[in-house]
Amino acid sequence: MTTIVDVARAAGVSTATVSRVLNNHPQVDPRLTATVLQVIKELGYRPSRVARTLRTRRNRVWALIISDVRTGPFFADVVRGVEDVAYGAGYSLFLCNTDEDSAKEASYIELAVAENVGGVILTPSGPHTDLSPLVNFGVPVVLADRTLPTQVADSVLVDNVSGAYQAVAHLLAGGYKRIACITGMLGTTTGSRRYVGYGRAIEEAGLTVDASLVRVADFRELGGQRAMQELLDQRERPDAVFVTNHLMTIGALQAIVDAKLTIPTDIAIVSFDDMSWSTLLRPTLTAVAQPAYDLGVESARLLLSRLGGYSGAARMVTLSPSLQVRGSSVPKRRLAARRG
Amino acid sequence: MTTIVDVARAAGVSTATVSRVLNNHPQVDPRLTATVLQVIKELGYRPSRVARTLRTRRNRVWALIISDVRTGPFFADVVRGVEDVAYGAGYSLFLCNTDEDSAKEASYIELAVAENVGGVILTPSGPHTDLSPLVNFGVPVVLADRTLPTQVADSVLVDNVSGAYQAVAHLLAGGYKRIACITGMLGTTTGSRRYVGYGRAIEEAGLTVDASLVRVADFRELGGQRAMQELLDQRERPDAVFVTNHLMTIGALQAIVDAKLTIPTDIAIVSFDDMSWSTLLRPTLTAVAQPAYDLGVESARLLLSRLGGYSGAARMVTLSPSLQVRGSSVPKRRLAARRG
């Protein structure tokens, strides 16, 4: 391996000069710069980032700690948003999947400080995630998609209440009356906020939330399927359902198909999370689209600003989801018209 | 920040002893070990991986260089396979998305050597990917999903020929005669191998490949859609189509819907790549399922074995995809029976 010493020797200069060339300091003779650059190329020398990090105590690496890249398009999009900004600014990423497991999360947080990363973008696995190792070591943290009770870090959120509200208000406007809700764990921000949006829409319409129409599931496919089955097995069936994430939506759709019911005549459905295949379903699926990529981008930007020296109070950026109206929630009167 | 020196001082031992405790060397007094461990806990000390890497020239980090995590479930699954093995063995991952851009790929390869990573798992963007920076620096490389002409590295592949063959043989067995193929760029391994499998199945059935039924697209949604439109616009339409990846399948399905044709009566379809939502479509989608997670796992294992000292010739592991038969390719005679 060729080091900075080899380059210095070959170029007949000191290592300091080589270092200056590497970091393009202004006060260095252009001719020296040229020869050094030449030698570097000839020797195929590449400065060790490890040594540089040790010396400068600045690591051009971030840790991105999320629950699972596989879980639908959401996190994958977030990752790309982060990565694109990071790459543009000369940073690279440790990808850490916690699977919502707080122990794994804690161990990745440990890793982040052990690796002396420059910053962390984290989707906390729960309300008790301990950021103190990071905070104590002065590692800037940005919370993405979920925040924490203690306002110790910048966060970037999707307006879950608004997204859910839009979805349910849309169903109400379409003439649906018995609107069920399959929500995720209420202990999570996403779970509770989306449920709040559901309740708000119902109440603003002068109705009250009917507990028999609400099912708290686990954000997963099987949970969604079971919840939907239960709802359909009741004596008084819902005429519409709002499902708060894409995995549970897959399960719910399966349950509806299994029950041989037709969407939206028997039951309308709106999903939180829009997928590339939403338009391939028949009928096409009405869904709340989350700005996942942008969420990654914004998170990375907040981190960059901290790295750039900003040290004000914790900031909170909220991004708005948008309702994609499609066939699975056609207004009742239009359905009637079709029949007629 | 507390360092090994602080620990040594507080424990009344030398840094060498602390280091030995950290790396659990056998020849160290159990009582000293205890006090050192105690002090470490009290001080909240965490050894710097950066310093360790610099000193030992062994980095417990890998670079995982793929085209794009967002591109469907495939790479996300690969990533998780790699990550699970890596995490289990104490390694972490740089996630690098190249977007099939050889310049970006090259820059990530540079990063890998600059960061002195312990190993690289790479999906080459093309046949000209230059591994020499890695090879020169003695960084072990495993090629995942695609290989390179020069057999310089271990590789883990999916048997694309077999997968495509299974798909097309299944259509032939179902009585389909004019089977079209929408394939990706033939310059890529996946593109060419899947096309080979298509051709082999056709020829083994005693037929010949009809060039008018073959479209070379770009592995993307729009490309798949256009290709399908062209195929449908011909005077003699195909009665089935084999599409060689999931994005083009989405496009093709869209085109079929737009043409108001019915699957599989007007045209049957089989996709390479199975998705979580394949069973939600009506009819459900017949697809070749790739062992993506396992591909990640195997790649990581090969890397681990190199890291463990294995230095034999380049190995090649081939994983078999499996055909998931569903409704989009129901045999013709059964269709006839339904009608009758």
Next chain:
DNA sequence: ATGAAAGCGCTAACAG
């Protein structure tokens, strides 16, 4: 079994 000391490759005072 433990410690002293050298050094991994780099940067940043400090001199000159």
Next chain:
DNA sequence: CTGTTAGCGCTTTCAT
């Protein structure tokens, strides 16, 4: 403008 030198935090001979 350039060189000398002292570390960054850790591991690892080499002595003891």
